[in-house]
Amino acid sequence: MRGVLLALDTSGPFGSVAVGRDGELLAHVELAERRQHASRLVPSVHEALTRAGVDRGALDGIVVGEGPGSFTGVRVAAATAKGLAHALRVPLWAVSSLTAAALASEEGPVRYVLFDARGDRVYGACYGVGAAGVQELVPPHGGTLRDALAGDVPPGAVFLGDAADRHRAVIEAAGFPVRDARHDALAVGLLRYLALHPEAPPVADPATWEPAYVRASAAERMWTA
Numbered sequence: 001m002r003g004v005l006l007a008l009d010t011s012g013p014f015g016s017v018a019v020g021r022d023g024e025l026l027a028h029v030e031l032a033e034r035r036q037h038a039s040r041l042v043p044s045v046h047e048a049l050t051r052a053g054v055d056r057g058a059l060d061g062i063v064v065g066e067g068p069g070s071f072t073g074v075r076v077a078a079a080t081a082k083g084l085a086h087a088l089r090v091p092l093w094a095v096s097s098l099t100a101a102a103l104a105s106e107e108g109p110v111r112y113v114l115f116d117a118r119g120d121r122v123y124g125a126c127y128g129v130g131a132a133g134v135q136e137l138v139p140p141h142g143g144t145l146r147d148a149l150a151g152d153v154p155p156g157a158v159f160l161g162d163a164a165d166r167h168r169a170v171i172e173a174a175g176f177p178v179r180d181a182r183h184d185a186l187a188v189g190l191l192r193y194l195a196l197h198p199e200a201p202p203v204a205d206p207a208t209w210e211p212a213y214v215r216a217s218a219a220e221r222m223w224t225a
Contacts, residue, residue, distance in 0.1 A: 002194060003060030006084070008045065009186035010037035010077040011069025011097035012115060012162055017044045018187035019052035023195035026052035030184040037076045045080070061090045061202070063190045065097035068123040068140065068214035069115055078211045091202035093194060094209060098125040098140055100189030101161055103196075107179040110137065110156045114163035117142060122163040123214055124148045133196040142214045149174045 004026075007018045015031035029048040031040045049056055064081035067074035074097075085092035102111040102125075112126040122145050126138035137154045141147075145167050159171050160181040168178045182188075194200060203209045 002198065004054055004058055005061050005063055005191060005194065006045065006049070006059050007063045007065075007187040007190040008041065008077050008081060009065030009097055009100055009190060010041060010073040011065050011067050011186065012073065012183055013070075014184040015041065015044070015073065015077070016184050016187035017041070017048040018185075018191055019048050019054055020191040020195075021054075023191075025188060025191060026054065028185065028188055032184070037073050041076055041080055045084075056084075056088065059084075059088055059090055061085075061093065062088075063093040063095060063194055065100050065186055065190060066094040067097055067211040068117075068142065069097055071213065074211045074213065078209075082206050082209065085206045092206040092209070093190075093200060093202050094211070095190050095193050095200075096125065096140060096212065097186055098123065098161075099127060099134060099136075099193055100186040101181060101183075102127040102129060102189065103134065103192040104182045104185040104189035105160050105179070107160060107181070108156065108158045110154050110158065112138070112148075112153060112157040112159045112164075112176075113181075114145070114148065114159060114161040114167075116161075116163040116166055120144050120146070120167075122148055122167075124161075124163075126154055126157055128154070134193065140212070140214055145170065149176070 115123040128135040
């Protein structure tokens with residue numbers, strides 16, 4: 001048992017905050033304002049704690065979506081989570097936002113998550129989900145939608161995520177089903193991951209930890225070109 005955990009993810013256009021105790025969801029707050037994570041995340045944390053009836057000092061740990069996704073959004077959640085973990089002297093867990101999206105859904109045992117990376121580019125990963133936990137079938141990757149569909153798509157996979165929604169017609173024409181996903185519930189998926197994987201270790205050194213961007217930012221690519 002991990003006690004009381006605060007989870008936050010702002011990797012996509014809709015962010016979320018959740019509070020859980022020993023695997024039980026106590027509160028969930030959606031950041032409905034698109035692209036306003038920097039201004040809304042801390043107030044949403046306060047709101048979630050209030051709804052859960054939990055004082056900030058009673059938290060036993062923080063879990064954050066480590067990306068991939070919006071570089072700005074991923075950084076906002078990472079900085080907030082690191083600051084809280086440091087201030088409260090509690091452990092920090094970092095979990096792939098793609099994994100969180102898979103666990104925020106109830107759509108089948110094989111879930112291929114695609115996040116929109118603009119244009120025809122996506123971030124993707126595929127997971128097998130069951131009572132025993134989450135198994136990574138296709139590791140997180142970045143590339144074009146064509147790359148993802150031409151790759152090794154596990155049998156029985158259903159596609160989820162904002163990029164799957166955006167490119168639904170193309171994905172279905174390629175013969176793969178697309179299901180609606182809870183884009184605003186990734187924080188709930190983070191809590192579910194730790195409930196399924198109680199052995200998952202926290203970040204060794206939160207002060208030096210950095211999110212998993214999957215690919216370099218535009219500025220970094222220009223600098224190293």
